[in-house]
Amino acid sequence: MKLSARDEKIIKSIQTTLAKYKLYGGRIDGLFGDLCRTAVIAMLNKAFPSMGTKSLPGNTYEASSVYTFLQTGLARAGLYTISIDGKWGTNSQDAFDELSHLYSQAIKKTNGETMLPLQPATVVPEHISRDQLKAMLPQANWGKLDSLIDPLNMCMGMFDITSGLRKAHFMAQILHETASFQYSEEIASGAIYEGRADLGNTQPGDGKLFKGRGWLQLTGRLNYLKCEAFLRQHLNDPSIDITSSAVAASQVANNPLYSALASGYFWGYIKPKLNPTADKDDIYWVSVYVNGWAKQAKPYYPSKDLEPNGMADRVAKLALAKKAFALV
Numbered sequence: 001m002k003l004s005a006r007d008e009k010i011i012k013s014i015q016t017t018l019a020k021y022k023l024y025g026g027r028i029d030g031l032f033g034d035l036c037r038t039a040v041i042a043m044l045n046k047a048f049p050s051m052g053t054k055s056l057p058g059n060t061y062e063a064s065s066v067y068t069f070l071q072t073g074l075a076r077a078g079l080y081t082i083s084i085d086g087k088w089g090t091n092s093q094d095a096f097d098e099l100s101h102l103y104s105q106a107i108k109k110t111n112g113e114t115m116l117p118l119q120p121a122t123v124v125p126e127h128i129s130r131d132q133l134k135a136m137l138p139q140a141n142w143g144k145l146d147s148l149i150d151p152l153n154m155c156m157g158m159f160d161i162t163s164g165l166r167k168a169h170f171m172a173q174i175l176h177e178t179a180s181f182q183y184s185e186e187i188a189s190g191a192i193y194e195g196r197a198d199l200g201n202t203q204p205g206d207g208k209l210f211k212g213r214g215w216l217q218l219t220g221r222l223n224y225l226k227c228e229a230f231l232r233q234h235l236n237d238p239s240i241d242i243t244s245s246a247v248a249a250s251q252v253a254n255n256p257l258y259s260a261l262a263s264g265y266f267w268g269y270i271k272p273k274l275n276p277t278a279d280k281d282d283i284y285w286v287s288v289y290v291n292g293w294a295k296q297a298k299p300y301y302p303s304k305d306l307e308p309n310g311m312a313d314r315v316a317k318l319a320l321a322k323k324a325f326a327l328v
Helices: 006-021 033-046 064-076 092-104 130-136 139-158 164-177 219-236 246-254 255-272 272-280 283-291 311-324
Strands: none
Touching: 006 033, 006 064, 006 092, 006 130, 033 064, 033 092, 064 092, 130 139, 130 311, 139 255, 139 283, 164 272, 164 283, 164 311, 246 255, 255 272, 283 311
16 A cells, blocks of 8 residues: 555644644554544544544545545534545645644633644645745755755744744745755864853764754754754654764754754744744844854944844845745
């Protein structure tokens, strides 16, 4: 049994939603078995307590069988109102997204706090389109669009980089730091970080092992460990490993999804002032939080004693991103 690439992506996204609600603890592998089925039934029962789910049709791993089971459950909940045909389209996805929303409301604590820290994500919501990303990149890098778009959208959703200004500032900093996605690892060896206790580099070789990687340069053993723990928890996947070896750590540079999520973790948790500062459209302080500051020989802001490296390019990249997101 082999699923099409589209069906595998859809089922993996459904598994991801179930996992984020801690209803499903299996692998995100596109195989919709008993664990997934039980998780969906639990979601339906919580969102619709009076609904009978015992007689829902069984399913095999075949996509049409999985979709028939899902459509039937969604139809009984009143969320899916067209024919049950075993084909997954916009109506099916919208119905499942609504079930996710209703389930999230059902599990809220009495004080209004959600029991889980992340909002549901089925098929990755679009925060940045392929055309918007294309408008920000030189033509020579258009071949990377397909590998970048889903990781960027997943990252933006996970770390609440979803308003126009937040997205524009996030992309501006990434475009500068990576030279428009040419680099995802600092060129230097990382030896300069050896022995840096503030980065958690307490073991011999940590400087090079945990050098800056990802689109916003995750750096240091401590930050790698914290990022790894965060991703394991929020992706419900204890197998995530970016710390055990040089090969594992290199994934932060070599795998676009790890590059994106490590950058989102940097943005949202290592530097938690970035979203609020982006909301103020303050490119100077966004850049300071990303890069630090120093005395510049040719400053972009002559009135300031210190500023980040490459301010002129950061400002130019922000203008490019704002244009792509129709903010100007």
